[in-house]
Amino acid sequence: MSNEAFASRLGAGVRTVANWEANPDMVLSPGMQEVLDAALKDADESVQRRFGMLLAAQEGTSSPTPADMSARPSQAGERPSPDAAVEASQTHWREVRQYLIESGIGLAARTADLYDPTLRVEHVPAISTAAWLPSEPVPLEKVTLDWEDNPHKARITGIEAEARAALPLRAPGHAFTRYTAAIRYLRKPALFENRHSYRLTDIDWSEGAGRMTFGLATFFDKLDVSEPLGHEAAAAELAGHLDWAHLPFRGLVSDPFDLSSRIVNPGISTLTIRRNTSDGSGTFFLLRRDPTQVTNGRHYSLLPAGEFQPASISPQSVATDLDIWRNMVREYAEEMLGQPEHDGSSGVPVDYEVWPFYRDMTAARKAGTVRPFALGVILDALSLNSSIATTTVIDHTVFDDLFHDLVATNPEGEVVFSLDDNKSIRGLPFDEETVKRLTTREPLGQTSAACLTLAWRHRAQLLDV
Incomplete structure (x- = not known):
């Protein structure tokens, strides 16, 4: 000025x-x-x-x-100014959020202990229910997606009185009304846009097939509930009281599997297995997420993983992109090949029929050398964010051709080829030792850990051709 x-x-x-x-x-x-x-x-x-x-x-x-x-410190007995109260509120919010980022994996495990142990996906800090997990992997072509024009209004949106403790002051006498506004103004990561997202409203697995129903919502609709849930848990643990009595906002979500209580916009977590056709063994890859780029960084996640969203703001995209496979292929191109992100901001739909990488992936799928499966839907116990767990098994010769230009980094973090620095394009071994290490000792995100665990449970079916 x-x-x-x-x-x-x-x-x-x-x-x-x-x-x-x-x-x-x-x-x-x-x-x-x-x-x-x-x-x-x-x-x-x-x-x-x-x-x-x-x-x-x-x-x-x-x-x-x-x-x-x-x-300047105030004199003894001097009343603090309103601006000092705002600064103290925002400083405390940042401290709690930093703890949430630094301790998210361990905090998730301790938060998972608050729920019925039968809901745990084995030993990882993620929860699910029998109705959300098929008894065996479902080939993606057997999963049907339906559309709902006017989904019911969510009862819990993140503006409730119980969520106010997670919302810092923005000015004297005025708190931020939504958690995403606090993130935007106090600690905004590089990738933080409010895009259209698909909202899950119903799910059914039966007779070896699946059916999911979706409506339209926004990315921030999800964050305004999930982030205060995590923030509240972090604040409670810092105060030494991680229990239901000190988690009033979490208490509102009495049934985390009730899709009518809050907006549930799932991501898609994909375990990509490079299958050696000579001996049936497999390898896979991870992403080390960068907290300066994404809201939930500083841990590993499967590769690829992303929000289930239309590729553009075009009304045509909302309809044509309601397709798990198309979303997965876009994430493959962005996270593993470094191609420009279809971030939902463009007004031009993706022309899948002329996109060479999509055509190659789909042709390989039709030939049976790329085989995608759905493993179910799971919840991160800390944030209660949902994820559609999937796995794609790719024959090694096809993988090496499709991903010949596999990148080492992408806008969300670093591609992990090995846990012990002996890097190879072949990736981490899909074996019991590695799966156990990642799900018990390494900072692997909750939904990624659950997806990896489910894939290991069904490894015989996935790798047997």
Whole structure:
């Protein structure tokens, strides 16, 4: 901000400052103090330095900066200013969120212990129910997706009184009304856009097939519930009380499998197995997620994994992209080949029929050398985010051809070829030792761990051709 703009913004406040210079004992009104603080926040360094010199002349001290002024401790018995309360609230929010990022995997395991142990997906911190898990892998061509034009309104949206403890102050007397707004203004990752997402409203697995029903929602609709759930748990654990009595917002979600209580926008987690056709063994890959790029970083996830979303804002995309396979292929192209992301912001639908990589993947699928399966739907016990667990088994010669240009990094993190630095394009061995290590000792995300566990449970069917 220029000096002229600074003076214009202060307006009558400048005259008050002049009066204050002549009468340093004068106390500014709260309104004038707010104007002054706002102007100084946006002023350039020279203006801030000149104002500091003015204060120094009045106080007989070295020139303080506006930051020094806000950090100056109050005198004993002095009431803290409203702005100090805002700063303290936001600082605490950031500290809790940092703990959530740093300790998310362990916190998820401890949160999972709050639920009926029969809901656990074996030993990993993810939960599901028998109605959401088929008894065996379902070939993707046997999974039908239906559309619902007007899905029911969710009862829990993240604006309830029970969620307010997770929402910091944005100004004196005013808290952020939604958690996503707090993320955007206080700790925004590089990838943070409110895109259309498919909302799961019904699910059924029977007779070796599956049927899911979806409506339309947004990415933030999900985050405004799932992120406060995680934040609340982190705050409770920091205070030494990770129990139901100190988790009022989580208590509202009395049945996490009730698809009418909140908006459930699933992601798709895919275990990609490169199958050696000579001996039937398999390898797979992970992504080490970067917390500066994505909201839930600093852990491993399967590769690829992403939100189930249309590829563009076009109404045509909403209809044509309601397809698990198309979503998976887009994620393969983005995360494993480094191709531009179909991030949902374009107005132009993807023309799948002329896209070479999609055509090659689909042709290999029809030939039986690429075999995608659905393993069920699972919930992260901490956030209660859902994921459609899938696996794709690809014959090694076809894999090496399709993914000849496999990248080492992508916009969300680093591709992991090995846990012990002996990197090979062949990836991590799909064996008991590696699966156990990842699901018990390594920071593997909850839904990824559950997907890997389910795939290992059904390994004989997946690898037997």
